[in-house]
Amino acid sequence: MDWTAVRLSLQLAASTTAILLVIGLPLAYWLATTRRRGRAAIETLVALPLVLPPTVLGFYVLMATAPGSVPGDLYQRLTGGVLPFSFQGILLGSVLYNLPFAVRPFAAAFARVDRRLIEASWCLGASRVQTFRRVALPLAWPGILGGMILAFAHTIGEFGVVLMVGGSIPGVTRTLSIAIYDDVQALDYAAAGEAALLLVMFSFAVLAPCPFGRPA
Amino acid sequence: MSIAAASDLKFALDDIVLAFERQHPDISVGVTYGASGMFFAQLLSRAPFDLFLSADVEYPRKLVEQGQAEKTTEFLYAIGHLVVWVPQSSPLDVDALGIRTVIDPAVRRVAIANPRHAPYGRAAEAALKSLKVYDAVQDRLVFGESVAQAAQFVSSAAADAGIIALSLALSPPLRDTGRFWRVPADAHPPLEQGGVILSWARDRAAAEEVRRFMTGAAGRAILERYGFTLER
Numbered sequence: 263m264d265w266t267a268v269r270l271s272l273q274l275a276a277s278t279t280a281i282l283l284v285i286g287l288p289l290a291y292w293l294a295t296t297r298r299r300g301r302a303a304i305e306t307l308v309a310l311p312l313v314l315p316p317t318v319l320g321f322y323v324l325m326a327t328a329p330g331s332v333p334g335d336l337y338q339r340l341t342g343g344v345l346p347f348s349f350q351g352i353l354l355g356s357v358l359y360n361l362p363f364a365v366r367p368f369a370a371a372f373a374r375v376d377r378r379l380i381e382a383s384w385c386l387g388a389s390r391v392q393t394f395r396r397v398a399l400p401l402a403w404p405g406i407l408g409g410m411i412l413a414f415a416h417t418i419g420e421f422g423v424v425l426m427v428g429g430s431i432p433g434v435t436r437t438l439s440i441a442i443y444d445d446v447q448a449l450d451y452a453a454a455g456e457a458a459l460l461l462v463m464f465s466f467a468v469l470a471p472c473p474f475g476r477p478a
Numbered sequence: 479m480s481i482a483a484a485s486d487l488k489f490a491l492d493d494i495v496l497a498f499e500r501q502h503p504d505i506s507v508g509v510t511y512g513a514s515g516m517f518f519a520q521l522l523s524r525a526p527f528d529l530f531l532s533a534d535v536e537y538p539r540k541l542v543e544q545g546q547a548e549k550t551t552e553f554l555y556a557i558g559h560l561v562v563w564v565p566q567s568s569p570l571d572v573d574a575l576g577i578r579t580v581i582d583p584a585v586r587r588v589a590i591a592n593p594r595h596a597p598y599g600r601a602a603e604a605a606l607k608s609l610k611v612y613d614a615v616q617d618r619l620v621f622g623e624s625v626a627q628a629a630q631f632v633s634s635a636a637a638d639a640g641i642i643a644l645s646l647a648l649s650p651p652l653r654d655t656g657r658f659w660r661v662p663a664d665a666h667p668p669l670e671q672g673g674v675i676l677s678w679a680r681d682r683a684a685a686e687e688v689r690r691f692m693t694g695a696a697g698r699a700i701l702e703r704y705g706f707t708l709e710r
Contacts, residue, residue, distance in 0.1 A: 328636040330567070346636035347587055347620045429620030429631065430592060443623070447515040447595035 263456055266433050267441040274349070274437060275417035278356045282364040282413050285357075287406070290368030291394055295380070305369075309362045316359060320426025323355045327427075347429040352437070355423035364413040371405020372398055415468040419461065479684040480508045482517040482525065484533035484671065485626035486558060486598060486643035489650065490704035491531070497700065498691045505684045513624035515595030521546060521676065528679035529688060533558060533625070533643075534597035535672035542674060551675035555692055556706035558669035559644035560601055561658035565635055572639075572659045579659065580606070580639050581614045588618045589631035589640035597669060598625035602641040604666040632656075644705035671706070 293305055311319060327334045327345035337345055345351035375398050383393040399406075421439040428435030430444060438457055445454035483491050488511045495507045510527070518537040521530060522544070530547075532538050535554060541547045562579050564572050572579050580588045591599030599621065606612040622628030625643050632640030633652055647658045673692075675685045691697050698708075 324634060324636055328634050330635045344586065344636075346631075425623065427636075429587075429589070429622070429637075431620055444592060444594055446519055447513060447592075447623070449515070449519055449595075 263460070264438070264441045264453065267436055267438045267457070268460070270349075270433060270436065271418050271438040274353060274356055274420075275414045277353055278360055278417045279364070279410050279414045281353070281357050282360060283406075283410060286361070286364040286368055286409070287399075290365045291372050291398060293365070293369045294372035294375075308365050311359045312362045316420070316422025317426055319359055320355060320423040323351070323358070323423065324427045327351060327354070346427050347431060347435060349434055351427050352424045352435050355427050356417050356420055359420060359423050360413045360416055363416045364409045367405050367409030367412060368402070371402035371409070374405065375401045411468055415465060418464065479505065479528040479679075479681040479688065480510065480526065481529045481531060481688070482521070482527040483509050483511050483531040484514045484517075484597070485511045485624040486533050486645050486671075487511065487531055488626055488646070490645050490701055490706065493700045493703075494692055494697050497696055498688060501691070501696075502687060505681075505687065507684075507688065511624075511626065513591070513596050516623075524676075524678055526678075526680075527676060528681055528685040529673060529675055531555065531671070531673040532597070533669065533671050535670045536597075538672045538674035541676070545677070547674040547677050551686075551689075552672060553674070553689060553693060554670055554672050554708075555697075556671045556701050557663075557708060558598065558601075558671055559663065559705055559707075560598065560605060560641055560661040560666065560669070561644050561647045562661060563629070563632055563640045563642050563647050563652070563656050563658040564638070565633065565656045566654075567635070568638065568657075570639070572657050576659050577605070577609045577611055577661065577665075580618070580641070581611050585638040586618060587620050587631075587637040587639075588615055589620050589622055589628040589637035589642075591625040591628045591642075592621040592623055596622075596624055597671075598628075598643055601666040601669050605641070605661050608665045609661075648703070648705050 293301060324346055329338060329344055334345065345354060379397055380393055383397045419439060424435060424437050424440055428440060430436045430440055438461065442454050442457045491509055495509060499507060514532040514534055514537050517530060521541060530538060538552050542549050542552055562572055562577060564570050564579065570579050570582055570584060575582060590602040593599035593603040606615055620631060620637055622631055628640050629642040629646045629652065631637040633655060646652055675682065679685050
């Protein structure tokens with residue numbers, strides 16, 4: 263078993279989930295509570311990776327982050343590194359790709375929170391941030407957990423984006439799903455089979471307790 | 479009829495197919511490009527191709543050994559060559575530096591095809607070793623799943639230099655956008671590129687016609703334009 267790849271995949275999934283929690287929660291809360299114009303457009307943008315082929319996203323990330331591009335040069339000036347072929351590069355692709363898998367369940371969970379409770383909190387003098395932290399978040403918690411599990415599991419299985427921007431470097435960008443692809447091409451079916459079985463068991467274990475797709 | 483072709487043949491084979499179809503309007507040829515190793519794995523499961531053009535003679539040979547193709551249909555169609563390629567905008571003088579381009583301090587990432595399953599990747603790795611720069615370059619290597627992806631990595635400037643197929647360096651998209659240095663042929667085992675007609679070919683006659691055209695004068699002329707020779 264390629265434990266370096268297993269560790270890398272777990273690391274990528276954990277980092278992706280953590281980042282999505284930080285940016286996804288406020289975004290989802292905004293989507294669930296706002297009545298402003300533009301909400302539909304943002305919602306569509308967030309959902310885009312659901313239908314976009316991962317290769318399209320990978321292609322854009324690669325083009326947008328290569329040295330010589332504006333974001334690529336900016337990143338190089340700030341950090342001294344380059345995004346393609348780095349862990350940060352596949353992390354960026356992974357966060358973008360998993361946006362809907364986290365934000366949509368988050369937003370659905372917030373939308374299910376009784377609006378009267380939120381308004382009551384405001385009337386009792388709590389600020390928007392306090393209301394978010396002390397009323398909306400605890401009530402929406404099961405849905406948020408579901409979104410986190412989904413984003414985590416989906417990152418473990420991610421392939422196309424990582425293939426496009428990763429470059430298959432052991433310990434840096436060769437995740438488990440890339441390692442399986444390499445193994446199959448190198449006709450090492452034993453190694454591919456082991457890793458594939460591990461992923462099947464993992465997916466089952468993750469989805470079994472997940473509220474996703476179950477009637478509420 | 480359908481062909482599974484090594485990705486270094488993209489462009490050269492496109493031209494060959496065009497010329498072939500002009501001569502044989504009754505035969506339509508579809509080509510799928512990819513890594514030879516991937517096709518080999520798929521062909522072991524009887525992927526529905528008629529003709530397999532590998533970047534390596536080993537894969538067709540193994541298909542014959544395992545009874546997926548007949549010995550008589552195996553053929554050698556070209557010897558491939560390697561180049562060190564840098565984008566036009568690169569400050570590196572690839573002509574003067576030669577193989578030392580890849581160990582220049584300005585180079586962070588060097589793209590090659592994955593040596594585990596791509597013949598061009600194996601040749602690139604062998605050349606880096608025999609030219610004694612492998613240890614210095616090892617940490618900079620990034621791997622494309624085929625030599626075409628390695629070329630794409632460097633042409634998009636995501637990698638600073640690449641060791642790719644001469645045939646790709648001479649292709650229209652790369653010809654004017656970069657500079658290259660030819661890796662000496664004796665620095666790596668020869669990239670003997672072979673093909674084979676699969677035993678389950680639906681249109682055997684058409685597959686044989688394509689093979690004859692490709693190894694004939696017209697096909698050879700096109701292959702040579704893309705740097706494929708028959709001698710080392």
